[in-house]
Amino acid sequence: MGQSISSGDYSWNRLLKWAAGFLLCACLVLLAPLPAWAATQIRLFDLTYQDCPAEIGAGAVTPGGTTLRANCYLIIGQAENKSGRTVVDADVFGRIYDANGNPVMQNRTRLGAIEEVPPGISEFQIRVSVPYDQPTPLILEQFKASGFTTKVR
Secondary structure, eight states: OOOOOOHHHHHHHHHHHHHHHHHHHHHHHHHSOOOOOOOEEEEEEEEEEEEOOTTTOOOEEOGGGOOEEEEEEEEEEEEEEOSSSOEEEEEEEEEEEOTTSOBSSTTOOEEEEEEEEOSEEEEEEEEEEEETTSOSSOEEEEEEEEEESSOOO
């Protein structure tokens, strides 16, 4: 008629169910996608520029290996880091045009880097060299930065 389950069988079934549940959970954890190491976006605003001080003003533009005279400028502005963590080695991207609307750095939008951007709003500056014959005032457009909260090797 009916089969009775001994206490030994009951414990064994319970152990098997527990082990199966544990293995299922472990597999789900191991197969879950790892978090992405996404770059932190930094808003750059209130941009201006000024001539470099004499001690850092020596610079050259060297297309094709030929050294040309250049003007050195510091681009100065505000950086807004909303991440709540310090960002290091943030790459700065933007477009610089001369007074006639001609690009100062043809086919190049990465202009430099900010070593450290603390959470909140902070000041930044980067140095750029502009060919000597490009007329001023310079026009600064589409500036932004991005970096990581840890050093990238």
